[in-house]
Amino acid sequence: MKHLPRYDEEDRPREACGVFGIYAPNEDVARATYFGLYALQHRGQESAGIVVGDGHILRVQRGMGLVSQVFDEAAMRQLQGFLAVGHCRYATTGESSVRNAQPMTITAEAGPEGSRSAFALAHNGNLVNARALAAELMAAGVDLIASSDSEVILRLIAHSEGDSWYERLIQALPRLSGAFSLVMASPTALYAARDPWGVRPLCLGQLGREWVVASESCALDTVGATLVREVEPGEVIRIDRDGLTSARFAAPTRRLCSFEFVYFARPDSIINGRRVYSARVALGKQLAIEQPADADLVIPVPDSAVAMAVGYAQQSGIPYCEGLVKNRYIGRTFISPTQSQRDRGCQIKYNPLTDEIAGRRLVVIEDSIVRGTTSKPLVAMLRRAGATEVHLRIGSPPYRHPCHLGMDTGRTDELLAAHHTVEEIRHYIGADSLGYLSLDGLEAGIDRPAHLFCRACLDGRPPMPMDDYHDSPALVGAGCMTGEPLR
Numbered sequence: 001m002k003h004l005p006r007y008d009e010e011d012r013p014r015e016a017c018g019v020f021g022i023y024a025p026n027e028d029v030a031r032a033t034y035f036g037l038y039a040l041q042h043r044g045q046e047s048a049g050i051v052v053g054d055g056h057i058l059r060v061q062r063g064m065g066l067v068s069q070v071f072d073e074a075a076m077r078q079l080q081g082f083l084a085v086g087h088c089r090y091a092t093t094g095e096s097s098v099r100n101a102q103p104m105t106i107t108a109e110a111g112p113e114g115s116r117s118a119f120a121l122a123h124n125g126n127l128v129n130a131r132a133l134a135a136e137l138m139a140a141g142v143d144l145i146a147s148s149d150s151e152v153i154l155r156l157i158a159h160s161e162g163d164s165w166y167e168r169l170i171q172a173l174p175r176l177s178g179a180f181s182l183v184m185a186s187p188t189a190l191y192a193a194r195d196p197w198g199v200r201p202l203c204l205g206q207l208g209r210e211w212v213v214a215s216e217s218c219a220l221d222t223v224g225a226t227l228v229r230e231v232e233p234g235e236v237i238r239i240d241r242d243g244l245t246s247a248r249f250a251a252p253t254r255r256l257c258s259f260e261f262v263y264f265a266r267p268d269s270i271i272n273g274r275r276v277y278s279a280r281v282a283l284g285k286q287l288a289i290e291q292p293a294d295a296d297l298v299i300p301v302p303d304s305a306v307a308m309a310v311g312y313a314q315q316s317g318i319p320y321c322e323g324l325v326k327n328r329y330i331g332r333t334f335i336s337p338t339q340s341q342r343d344r345g346c347q348i349k350y351n352p353l354t355d356e357i358a359g360r361r362l363v364v365i366e367d368s369i370v371r372g373t374t375s376k377p378l379v380a381m382l383r384r385a386g387a388t389e390v391h392l393r394i395g396s397p398p399y400r401h402p403c404h405l406g407m408d409t410g411r412t413d414e415l416l417a418a419h420h421t422v423e424e425i426r427h428y429i430g431a432d433s434l435g436y437l438s439l440d441g442l443e444a445g446i447d448r449p450a451h452l453f454c455r456a457c458l459d460g461r462p463p464m465p466m467d468d469y470h471d472s473p474a475l476v477g478a479g480c481m482t483g484e485p486l487r
Helices: 029-039 073-078 130-139 149-158 165-175 217-222 259-264 276-290 306-316 339-343 345-349 375-384 422-429 439-446
Strands: 017-023 047-053 058-064 083-089 104-108 117-127 178-185 190-194 203-207 210-214 226-230 235-240 243-248 297-300 324-326 350-352 361-366 389-394 433-436
Touching: 017 029, 017 117, 017 178, 017 190, 029 047, 029 073, 029 083, 029 210, 029 217, 047 117, 058 073, 058 117, 083 117, 083 178, 104 149, 117 130, 117 149, 130 149, 149 165, 149 178, 165 190, 165 235, 190 210, 203 217, 210 217, 217 226, 259 276, 259 439, 276 306, 276 439, 297 306, 306 361, 345 350, 345 375, 350 375, 361 375, 375 389, 375 422, 422 433
Parallel strands: 297 361, 361 389, 389 433
Antiparallel strands: 017 083, 017 210, 047 058, 047 083, 104 117, 117 178, 178 190, 190 235, 203 210, 203 226, 235 243, 324 350
């Protein structure tokens, strides 16, 4: 079994990025993008960037840290234009460097929209054929500076045939395999595209007569835009002074990541026509049906499991209580903890309400268990706070397989459920009982057919062939890199 890692390494799968784009000649697009990224900060907390186009050039501001740390009023004044692309990134493994911050930019050596034209790209997802494409580009004399598949996409577009960026996108996008939700820009146009499987979310909204695209609808709400629809799987969109143009570059085969409903997305977002909060309440109800417990209180592990705990309490009739208070200002830290602080990592993140839970039998609702490094100390902490019984209930099935499509979960040997039975996991964590939601229960809670979702991390069946995928430390997805750059 694994030892408790650094306290800032939360035992949850991690999303790679959030993307945002706006075409709005009548708005302060940089400021709108800033607030859009703020709404998407949960999807990426390592670096942030905004690119603004004014019809002639692209202006770029990128940096390490949260959105509020990267941008200030002086930066906003420099970002003048009528279209913008933004990105927030979660560097979940390996190198954390500004050279891999996005949006990434390139200037084409010839062709589209003038003899030389700038182009910017923001990416959420992970290619499974990035290494093969990188080898092809390098064989053609293209030098790769960063070490992410996002740069591979950008350079592949730049070196594709076509007299415009739109034509080059149509040529390049069918060659990509894996998960990609892209928001892109030239000085005169905004672009968006989504992989044929629709693994990562991407939606389209309107702000008056102007257009916004974002990873989640909560970002549209923040800037006052109205959700119109999703960017369809296999669709590429261009927005310019002539309006919106859409084309298909591949036939759609919907496989949205099921963990958007379990954990990633904000509860106020609407994804695939379903409010995330209501889906999580339904997952909690289904969990109570499948995994009942005789207890006095239902408490969530904040924050994503709160709605699940509400549903569990409603279905079971057991009173709901917020028995844990989360320190929401803990994220990635640049101050290294001492060993004793690492050992107290769970208490740094959560503090129990002892008056509420002492002497009580608890049903503790958690959204997932990946490595068990949060669950084990959490159960011990609740017992120290006086809980007489701790029954742990998980609002998703056992997590048994690594994700190769933009979610960082670690290797197979790091996944607790990959090598241990539920009873072994219960014994390791120290709970009185442990119960997971079933795959059928996940489908029932989300209330959408199972074939519309990617559940590869749960059932080991990815939606596309993985023959070309190499889990190499030199090139992984969406800015989540390890190792040295490919040359």
